Amino acid sequence: MKKNVLLSTALKVALGAAIAATLPLHSVSAASNDGSLVGKVTTTDQSALKGLEITVRNPDTGFSRTVKADEDGQYRFSFLPVGKYIIEGTRDGKSLGKLAEVNVILGAATTADVTVNTGNVEEILVVGTRVIQAVDVKSTESATNLTREDLERLPVERDILSVAMLAPGLNRGDGDLGAGISFGGSSIAENSIYINGLNVTDFYNRVGSSSVPYAFYKEFQVKTGGYSVEFGRSTGGVINAVTRSGTNEFDFGTEIAWEPSFLQSKGTNHFDREGNPYRMYEWDEYDRTNATVYASGPIVQDHLFFFALYEARNLENDYSSDTANTFYEAQEDTGFWGAKIDWQINDSNLVELLAFSDENEEERDAFGFTYPEGQKGNYQQTRFTENGGLNWAATYTSYITDTFTAKALYGENERRFSRYSQNDVECARVRDLRPGGGGDIGCTSSSNVTQRDDTREAARLDFEWVLGDHQVRFGLDHESNASAHQQYYPGPERLLYEINRAGTTNVNGVPIGIGTEYVRTRQNEVDGNFETDNFAYYIEDNWQATEKLILNAGIRVESFENKNGDGETYIEQKDMIAPRLGFSWDIKGDSRSKIFGNAGRYFLPVANVINIKQAGGFLDRRTYYQFLGLEAFDYNGVTRYRPILGAQFGAVDDSQGDGTVGDLRGEVDQDMDPVYQDELILGFQSMIDDKWSWGVRGVYRRLHNAIDDMEISSTGILCDGEPVSPGFVMGNPGKNTTLFTDTDCDGESDGYVTIDTSRAGWAMYDEDGNYAGEVGWEEPKREYKALEFMIDRAWDNNWSFNATYTLSWAKGNAEGPVNSDTDFADAGRTEAFDNPWVNYGAYGYLPNDRRHSLKMRGAYALGEHWEFGATLTANSGRPISALGECNPYDDECFWSFFVFNEATGEYELRKRGSGGETPWLFDVGANVTYRHSFSTADLAVKLSVYNLLDQQRHTEVDEYLPSVPDGNADYGLGTGYQSARYGMITLTLDF
Known part of the structure; x- marks a missing residue:
């Protein structure tokens, strides 16, 4: 090895040491859109390293930083933009050249150590440099990092939730609740999603987030536990992502992703026990095309850069209703645009601007449909659904000194939603809920007419200050979440009509025979402006207690303030103290293996849906009538029906909202405790060689309060x-x-x-x-216990492999803010505690319990042109319960775990999970990619196939069983299924 190269490597490490002198080796954390770099120079004569400085330089943008190594040879760089860096060094003003090349990854510390020999004080010979990313010995977090390049080699669906699902301990939530993921036994309404440091999580119901196309992302980090005090407002997990940026090179390109209908297999039809259509998928198919163009480059060389992307979208989606009596043709063609500006004012001050619009509109035409002929009938209505909005954020980073760094962010996250149709003006919704009744029988099937504009204003300050062996991080963040909301049922009377058959002896407080048919009308309306303010400040000390041991101690203090429709505070939770403690022991001191652990508390805010439905002019009026039959009428050439109402029975029930804000002191606990979760993690991770690593982690989580x-x-x-x-x-x-x-x-x-x-x-x-x-x-009780095992082989331009196995138990009587078993998605207004009998005997394995979960992914390169990738997910089934209505103690009839035995006339307690489990789910994906580089462009063509085995097993079932043997013939039938096999062709051309 050349003497100057060795010297540079040594200098790199030495400079690291110099930095460490000001901030001797500490645990390293990174902000939500940054990474860190740490290292150590080791030699037999540390005094020969005095005067060494380490410089990191991004060759793509020209950005560089220089710090001094400390007397022990340690150095660190915090708040580094994610990307590739060259490490260089100087000693007493003399250049030592290039020491190493590293990739700084999102939210983690990359370690670059240098070993040197010192023959004399004039000469430093670099013996070797070791760059380690697989084992972050400076961190106590549990996280999975995935780059854009990693994902290009795999058959991963093009959305952030599918990327997150590659991490251990995560499972898909039930489809009826919306798109979401369960982290470590939590419900899908407990997670947070960040893009470039901006929180884009839906705060109305805490399910979903703003949508960014796959081509706009650069890197992802999935935090599954133990995350630092910088992050809060989550009792599930955190998905953290950064977008692409411009460089000193002008680049442009295009990517076309096509999911054609001819690559889709036919869905399987499912029938009820009498042979009637129940869940029909035979006619479901879609054709989706996303065409992206991007450009990036310098505006001012080495200082000002841009990245801009536009994605044209077209989705044509045809499908039938569950019972195959309606056929839908839906189309979406709204484009996405996104842009990022990076301004390197100088090496000490950086400015980043991000903006994107994810506005989208779906137009869905509904037609009559006949089964089994599969014939489309007369036009019924067109429904318009709009969502998304404008999002932007400005971030300023200042490296004030070698040991003190500051970062400031301000941004806005907008999510609009509206849904309406012309039929909604003229027609009330009529639902026939009797067994075999056919569902919607009126001239509209819209659940409601809704318009909502949710706007988050986010501001935060983050600081890092190194004091000797202590790396102190502190900051504050504030979010103002405002919802302008209007919602009502369709029709001139704004009423929903539901025809029911009594499964109990008492309805609306009136004795009624089992099997008696009746009509319930419901008026459900809300109109107003609602706001929630969330504020937090935090401080954290990462202490390098010994050369091998890092201790982490932090505290986050939260406050949540919810306001009613009149702008007055009605829920105020202050001084919620969330301590976080952790350690990381570098077992051999070589940054190759660690034992780590942490204990922490995490608080969950109250979703804005509570403000809207509890603290607004909320009207929820239910009236019950005798059912005298159906009246037929013609609408758009189709025979429709409405119920003929008899006499009203029982009182009008508006106990859940009478249309006024009211005196909330009588509707809201004046001394309400917050919802929080405590978590304990103990783990081990180690490198086997330079490519292979393995680890094991034990997790315990306990939810407190609801x-x-x-x-x-x-x-x-x-x-x-x-x-x-x-x-x-x-x-x-x-x-x-x-x-x-x-x-x-x-x-x-x-x-x-x-x-x-x-x-x-x-x-x-x-x-x-x-x-x-x-x-x-x-x-309320919820406990999650898990053991996670992992083995990983890093990509070496030849092949890579990763496998995780999770053995877990999720047990309790409360899933979280939403309920999967009753498909209730209003976060914090579940039916689980409406009366004491709903949760009586409810302790058991929860809907998010997946006892066994195996995930595997791998990629292989065959020569320079061909690559192959595959994924496998295998999950055991989720518990099935038998949900009844009434109970043996009083005449209240709602959800319960009591089932009425018609033969004995007695109620039987069927504890949670008494109905067994859904089947194991297996999902195999595969892809093949052809790559070719021309003189001016790089071409990649990729074919991906999802659910390769075309398994269409049920993922959830009908769990309603009010009585036996004749209470519900559909009990146990599947209500959700795996999607049929489908494929995607992707063509990428980069210039």
């Missing part, structure tokens, strides 16, 4: 022998609830009452209808 609505039917105060009943209240089930209510029986609220809902709050009555005391709610 914020949900409960029907409080007794405050413990009796007026004329009857308890005061405030109705539905937001609070902590199983804990104290403090309400402003009537305390002197004059019909007016005049004082506060505290109810221990673990023992009271629900009024009980004897057989004669007399008040007979109270019962309470079971406290």
